[in-house]
Amino acid sequence: xxxxxxxxxxxxxxxxxxxxxxxxxxxxxxxxxxxxxxxxxxxxxxxxxxxxxxxxxxxxxxxxxxxxxxxxxxxxxxxxxxxxxxxxxxxxxxxxxxxxxxxxxxxxxxxxxxxxxxxxxxxxxxxxxxxxxxxxxxxxxxxxxxxxxxxxxxxxxxxxxxxxxxxxxxxxxxxxxxxxxxxxxxxxxxxxxxxxxxxxxxxxxxxxxxxxxxxxxxxxxxxxxxxxxxxxxxxxxxxxxxxxxxxxxxxxxxxxxxxxxxxxxxxxxxxxxxxxxxxxxxxxxxxxxxxxxxxxxxxxxxxxxxxxxxxxxxxxxxxxxxxxxxxxxxxxxxxxxxxxxxxxxxxxxxxxxxxxxxxxxxxxxxxxxxxxxxxxxxxxxxxxxxxxxxxxxxxxxxxxxxxxxxxxxxxxxxxxxxxxxxxxxxxxxxxxxxxxxxxxxxxxxxxxxxxxxxxxxxxxxxxxxxxxxxxxxxxxxxxx
Amino acid sequence: xxxxxxxxxxxxxxxxxxxxxxxxxxxxxxxxxxxxxxxxxxxxxxxxxxxxxxxxxxxxxxxxxxxxxxxxxxxxxxxxxxxxxxxxxxxxxxxxxxxxxxxxxxxxxxxxxxxxxxxxxxxxxxxxxxxxxxxxxxxxxxxxxxxxxxxxxxxxxxxxxxxxxxxxxxxxxxxxxxxxxxxxxxxxxxxxxxxxxxxxxxxxxxxxxxxxxxxxxxxxxxxxxxxxxxxxxxxxxxxxxxxxxxxxxxxxxxxxxxxxxxxxxxxxxxxxxxxxxxxxxxxxxxxxxxxxxxxxxxxxxxxxxxxxxxxxxxxxxxxxxxxxxxxxxxxxxxxxxxxxxxxxxxxxxxxxxxxxxxxxxxxxxxxxxxxxxxxxxxxxxxxxxxxxxxxxxxxxxxxxxxxxxxxxxxxxxxxxxxxxxxxxxxxxxxxxxxxxxxxxxxxxxxxxxxxxxxxxxxxxxxxxxxxxxxxxxxxxxxxx
Numbered sequence: 009x010x011x012x013x014x015x016x017x018x019x020x021x022x023x024x025x026x027x028x029x030x031x032x033x034x035x036x037x038x039x040x041x042x043x044x045x046x047x048x049x050x051x052x053x054x055x056x057x058x059x060x061x062x063x064x065x066x067x068x069x070x071x072x073x074x075x076x077x078x079x080x081x082x083x084x085x086x087x088x089x090x091x092x093x094x095x096x097x098x099x100x101x102x103x104x105x106x107x108x109x110x111x112x113x114x115x116x117x118x119x120x121x122x123x124x125x126x127x128x129x130x131x132x133x134x135x136x137x138x139x140x141x142x143x144x145x146x147x148x149x150x151x152x153x154x155x156x157x158x159x160x161x162x163x164x165x166x167x168x169x170x171x172x173x174x175x176x177x178x179x180x181x182x183x184x185x186x187x188x189x190x191x192x193x194x195x196x197x198x199x200x201x202x203x204x205x206x207x208x209x210x211x212x213x214x215x216x217x218x219x220x221x222x223x224x225x226x227x228x229x230x231x232x233x234x235x236x237x238x239x240x241x242x243x244x245x246x247x248x249x250x251x252x253x254x255x256x257x258x259x260x261x262x263x264x265x266x267x268x269x270x271x272x273x274x275x276x277x278x279x280x281x282x283x284x285x286x287x288x289x290x291x292x293x294x295x296x297x298x299x300x301x302x303x304x305x306x307x308x309x310x311x312x313x314x315x316x317x318x319x320x321x322x323x324x325x326x327x328x329x330x331x332x333x334x335x336x337x338x339x340x341x342x343x344x345x346x347x348x349x350x351x352x353x354x355x356x357x358x359x360x361x362x363x364x365x366x367x368x369x370x371x372x373x374x375x376x377x378x379x380x381x382x383x384x385x386x387x388x389x390x391x392x393x394x395x396x397x398x399x400x401x402x403x404x405x406x407x408x409x410x411x412x413x414x415x416x417x418x419x420x421x422x423x424x425x426x427x428x429x430x431x432x433x434x435x436x437x438x439x440x441x442x443x444x445x446x447x448x449x450x451x452x453x454x455x456x457x458x459x460x461x462x463x464x465x466x467x468x469x470x471x472x473x474x475x476x477x478x479x480x481x482x483x484x485x486x487x488x
Numbered sequence: 489x490x491x492x493x494x495x496x497x498x499x500x501x502x503x504x505x506x507x508x509x510x511x512x513x514x515x516x517x518x519x520x521x522x523x524x525x526x527x528x529x530x531x532x533x534x535x536x537x538x539x540x541x542x543x544x545x546x547x548x549x550x551x552x553x554x555x556x557x558x559x560x561x562x563x564x565x566x567x568x569x570x571x572x573x574x575x576x577x578x579x580x581x582x583x584x585x586x587x588x589x590x591x592x593x594x595x596x597x598x599x600x601x602x603x604x605x606x607x608x609x610x611x612x613x614x615x616x617x618x619x620x621x622x623x624x625x626x627x628x629x630x631x632x633x634x635x636x637x638x639x640x641x642x643x644x645x646x647x648x649x650x651x652x653x654x655x656x657x658x659x660x661x662x663x664x665x666x667x668x669x670x671x672x673x674x675x676x677x678x679x680x681x682x683x684x685x686x687x688x689x690x691x692x693x694x695x696x697x698x699x700x701x702x703x704x705x706x707x708x709x710x711x712x713x714x715x716x717x718x719x720x721x722x723x724x725x726x727x728x729x730x731x732x733x734x735x736x737x738x739x740x741x742x743x744x745x746x747x748x749x750x751x752x753x754x755x756x757x758x759x760x761x762x763x764x765x766x767x768x769x770x771x772x773x774x775x776x777x778x779x780x781x782x783x784x785x786x787x788x789x790x791x792x793x794x795x796x797x798x799x800x801x802x803x804x805x806x807x808x809x810x811x812x813x814x815x816x817x818x819x820x821x822x823x824x825x826x827x828x829x830x831x832x833x834x835x836x837x838x839x840x841x842x843x844x845x846x847x848x849x850x851x852x853x854x855x856x857x858x859x860x861x862x863x864x865x866x867x868x869x870x871x872x873x874x875x876x877x878x879x880x881x882x883x884x885x886x887x888x889x890x891x892x893x894x895x896x897x898x899x900x901x902x903x904x905x906x907x908x909x910x911x912x913x914x915x916x917x918x919x920x921x922x923x924x925x926x927x928x929x930x931x932x933x934x935x936x937x938x939x940x941x942x943x944x945x946x947x948x949x950x951x952x953x954x955x956x957x958x959x960x961x962x963x964x965x966x967x968x
Contacts, residue, residue, distance in 0.1 A: 217716060221814045229777040236697060236897030239799035239829050241773065241790065243783040246802040247737065254734035257727065293721065297709040300853065303723045310721065319719035322726040323817050324808030329825060334701045334859045336827045336898075337803050345809060347816045349719050373780065379814045417716030418816075 022403050025159065026468040032154045033460050040460065041133065041453055044146050045126040048135035054109035054173045060086045063108050067091075067170055074152055076168065081188070083180035086172030090191070093152070094165040100393075100470050101165035103194035103430070104463075106145030106201065107174030110137035111445045118447035132439075132450040139442030143451040144200040144459060145170060147437055151463025163471020167194055177380065178420045185423040195431075196393040197424040198466060200459060202436035203444070205410055207287065210401045210462075213434040214394075215386030215414035216421050217318070218350035220359045221379030224249055224367065225343050232328075233338040245342040246327045252371040253344065256363070257320050261304030263348075265366045268318070271353045275316045278389045279413035283311035286410055315414035319349040347380075349418065356381035385421035389413060391431040396469045401435060403469075404462025409435075437462065502883050505639065506948040512634045513940050520940065521613065521933055524626050528606040528615035534589035534653045540566045543588050547571075547650055554632055556648065561668070563660035566652030570671070573632070574645040580873075580950050581645035583674035583910070584943075586625030586681065587654030590617035591925045598927035612919075612930040619922030623931040624680040624939060625650060627917055631943025643951020647674055657860065658900045665903040675911075676873040677904040678946060680939060682916035683924070685890055687767065690881045690942075693914040694874075695866035695894035696901050697798070698830035700839045701859030704729055704847065705823050712808075713818040725822040726807045732851040733824065736843075737800050741784030743828075745846045748798070751833045755796045758869045759893035763791035766890055795894035799829040827860075829898065836861035865901035869893060871911040876949045881915060883949075884942025889915075915942065 022030060033040070052063035064080050064087050071078035071091030078091035086109065094101065113123035113136045121127035126135035133143065148168070155162050169192070171181055185192060205211050226245035233242055257263050275283070288310045290302060302310070308317065327342025329335040348363075350356055360378050367376045388394075389411065401409040415434070424432040437459030438444070439452045502510060513520070532543035544560050544567050551558035551571030558571035566589065574581065593603035593616045601607035606615035613623065628648070635642050649672070651661055665672060685691050706725035713722055737743050755763070768790045770782060782790070788797070807822025809815040828843075830836055840858050847856045868874075869891065881889040895914070904912040917939030923929045 219716070219816070221816070229779060231777075233777070234897060235799070235801040235803060235827050236699075236829055236895075237794075238777075239801045239827075239896065240788075240793040240797055241782055241896075242777060242779060243781070244802060246805045247733075250730050250733045250802070250805075251739040253727075253730045259731040297711075297713070297718075297722060299709060299722060301723070302721055308720075313720040314717075317720055319715070321715040321719045321816075321818055322724055322730070322808065323715060323815060324810045324819065325726045325730075325805050325822065326807075326810035328802065328804030328806075330804045330806035330823070334825060334827065335803055336699070336701070336801075338801055339804065342805065343810070345814060347715050347719075347814065349716055415716075416719065416721075417714060 022465065022468070025163075026403065026465060028158045029154050029464045029468070030461055032158050033150070033457065033464065036154070037457055040150050041128070041456065044133060044143055044456060045128070045135070047142055047146055048126040048133070048137055049124055051124045052109050052137070052172070053112050054086055054176045055112050060109060060172050064089050064172055067108055070149060071168060074149070074156060081184065083184055085176065085180050088172065088184055089170040091168040093162055096162055096165045096471065099164040100195040100473065101167060101193070102466070102470055103167040103169060103192060103197045103424070104145070104148050105169045105171070105197055105199045105424070106148065107141045107171040108145070109172045109175050110140065110142070111175050113447070115447060120448055123449070128453075131454065132452050133456065134448055134450045136449055138449050138451040139203070139438035140444035140449065141174070141201050143456050144437045147456055147459030148200055148463045150460045151467060154460065154464055155467055163467050166467070167192060181420055182423050182427065185427045189428060192428055194428070196397075197428070197430050197432040198397065199419075199432070199434045200437045200463070201434060203438045203440045203442050204436055204455065205287070206440040208440070209407055210405045210409040211412055211436055212397055212401060212409045213412040213415045214389055214391070215352070216384060216419045217414060217416055218354060218356050218384030218422070219380055219382040219418040220348040220350060220356035220363070221346070221381070222360060222363060223343060223345050223377040223379060224252065225341070225375040225377060226371070226373065227341040229340045232340050235336040235338045238338050242338055244338055246339055248371055248374060249325070249327070249342050249344050252367065252374055253322065255370045256366065259304065263318065263320050265363055267362045268359065271355065271358070272318060273352045275413065276389070279316075282389055282411045282413050283315055286311060286412065288314070314416040315412070316351060318351050318354060321347050321349070323347055349416065350384050351414070352384050352386045354384060356383060382418050382420060383422035383426055385419075385425045385432065386414065387425060387431040387433060393431055393433070396473065397433045397435065397466065400466035400469050401462055403465040405458045435462065502945065502948070505643075506883065506945060508638045509634050509944045509948070510941055512638050513630070513937065513944065516634070517937055520630050521608070521936065524613060524623055524936065525606040525608070525615075527622055527626055528613070528617055529604055531604045531616070532589050532652070533592050534566055534656045535592050540589060540652050544569050544652055547588055550629060551648060554629070554636060561664065563664055565656065565660050568652065568664055569650040571648040572646075573642055576642055576645045576951065579644040580675040580953065581647060581673070582946070582950055583647040583649060583672060583677045583904070584625070584628050585649045585651070585677055585679045585904070586628065587621045587651040588625070589652045589655050590620065590622070591655050593927070595927060600928055603929070608933075611934065612932050613936065614928055614930045616929055618929050618931040619683070619918035620924035620929065621654070621681050623936050624917045627936055627939030628680055628943045630940045631947060634940065634944055635947055643947050646947070647672060661900055662903050662907065665907045669908060672908060674908070676871075676877075677908070677910050677912040678877065679899075679912070679914045680917045680943070681914060683918045683920045683922050684916055684935065685767070686920040688920070689887055690885045690889040691892055691916055692877055692881060692889045693892040693895045694869060694871070695795075695832070696864060696899045697894060697896055698834060698836050698864030698902070699860055699862040699898040700828040700830060700836035700843070701826070701861070702840060702843060703823060703825050703857040703859060704732065705821070705855040705857060706851070706853065707821045709820045712820050715816040715818045718818050722818055724818055726819055728851055728854060729805070729807070729822050729824050732847065732854055733802065735850045736846065739784065743798065743800050745843055747842045748839065751835065751838070752798065753832045755893065756869070759796075762869055762891045762893050763795055766791060766892065768794070794896040795892070796831060798831055798834060801827050801829070803827055829896065830864050831894070832864050832866045834864060836863060862898050862900060863902035863906055865905045865912065866894065867905060867911040867913060873911055873913070876953065877913045877915065877946065880946035880949050881942055883945040885938045917942065
């Protein structure tokens, strides 16, 4: 038995238990697609509060049918759905996270077929939510269902958490996780969201950058003035913001806000090595985006820019006249919106404090307004579940996954890594051209089925940790 | 006779000839108001090409009735109207400039009475063009008419030039003046346009600042990008423009473009003294506009800011997201619009060359686009017609005029001072609250009548230069 497991964990072929589950998935593939189509017919647009309660109840029922203890939890916004299957005594507990809300489907006229009347064309399922995120968490549910159908039980314990307002920026997940910390106690978190690499290679993401958003608002006179009659007399808020911004980041690309970089932790050797293996090609980026050169500083490697350095981006600058021709106006107000992407161990509130202090010092007349603040998150590459997750992807999709130490963007992973203290992995199932947040969102049937297989492989691997040489002695006992 | 004239020119009371003209004006005051009302009924909106030809013909007829040789001159845009009365042999020739086009009247719903149905309320004539500029050049015509009615002839030679596209930025006046230089030869130019000082005191303006307008356009990627996935990788055109602008003017208010200030001529002692006599109060400006302080540099006197220094104003800066909340976008393009107000002897084309060279040096990827270029203009305070114009205002309005060596704004005065080589004076007749370019434009009947009187006094004084101790020997003979 031990022999068999070792063989299995070291190879790229599934062992017998998982093979049976894969067979089940293969046999039921068309039915699974039909059931996803049925699920996608239910709108659940968080921004417009359409269908949220109905879909939350559908999910509670679906999880209950699988033998999960399932319920909704009210929040200040839309309810969380939580299902618990904890009958694998002594086995690890995985928290599977996803979100059941979708983006608004506008512009409707750009859809080839209506967003909530799913259509299958050319091996793809087109519908709002197909990729983001219904198709992906539904794949996780079908992975569970397949295990139960074949074996009558799951190889490990599973918590299934589905949020109803991720597309609204997850405003309540942190307080929910904080409040229900005990209920959500788990050994690892796995999120199936986002797309595969554009090459089709699967991805496992270990970290994300944090976010500190803010606005700078400058006003001078009580109204717009004539630049001839008041130029040189009345302060110009656009010049004020220009000079302020120039003190925050220099032309060499260095962020010059005092203390901004204090808490930046350099990447580990392992992270550097992983980054170096990623297919990141400067020439490709330049060609695809029509760039003559990358941003300053020019000598920074592409992977470092994306993963290991904070940024300060001006998202928008608006003041004064912007129409055709010339209007010789001296504007009386201007607004700049910025975001800083943060790396470990920067704290967005601390960073916003530092930026505010900088503004107070250099341009005290400028109003500083805080916006979004999300902590960065990082799961160590040598997490004890690292190899398990990688193997699951390898088995599920038949391809070696790309290991991203950090994703440049921001997800609320910190609620798992920092509030729960649990390692967290993002394992996307959707195709790179899923058109999430856009018209004609879709998931390929291949990606959907590979997602089910990956989910099944993950549960199997977590049930057989010893085979991978992983100790479970340190896993705390979970109530059965 | 000489005795009488000296008395008259030295005092503030008109001599007999002018007194009779003033009496005529007083007697006919109501009729003059009625005739202005009639004139204002004719729309002449240059921006919409409405009524231009009709009003040009009305003016040719009116000038012809006064005994002027009058005609229209076609331009690339709207016609110029030129009338000539040159029967005062040996006397100076004044070119009276005005414009017969008006601003569009929008928003119509903001007018108490319709813009082209003049209405008299509370001693004011309300109509589009009442102040800007029909009421003012019509006052000049009535001054001429009154002289002719009383004396049968004019005391000096008069050229009357009325433009039909001043509200479009006078795009053809320079080439018209250049082409018809000989026809327009005159000893001085007087323009009745703009408002009196807000205190009601009359103003004589000797100079105006020039204008050099330009746009800076920056583009990086071919589309807007996600700030998390591309921040730190792809150049941000807003940062590019921010850093470029910061090299053009520093936070201390100094314009740092190489050579920008090279041709700035310091004001004369006389100009400084005149500026010092103006009622310019920093505290009033700050209170009226809600300012805590004036623009940098903070130690510069108010008059110097308005008259003797060039400016570099950002009229508008637009790029990226400007809506509510936060959008974590990395914008792919941004545009800045600027104007520089120029003083003698800066040349706008030379300044634009220098700014372009600066852009090429500091941010070669930024597109530089030239906009309006207008030369500054200055008539010396010791112009030999200075005292004549001042006395005319004093006699016409009964108040000492304020002497502005330079007006902060820009008018195409250079076509007279630099193309014709003629001293040019701007003598506004309208009330400070004329609401030009705005709904409910108006001129007070008092201002209108004082304008007629000022015009009459000017013609009288120009016919009696010897009385003011001015040599006419240097005046070239004009054809009778």
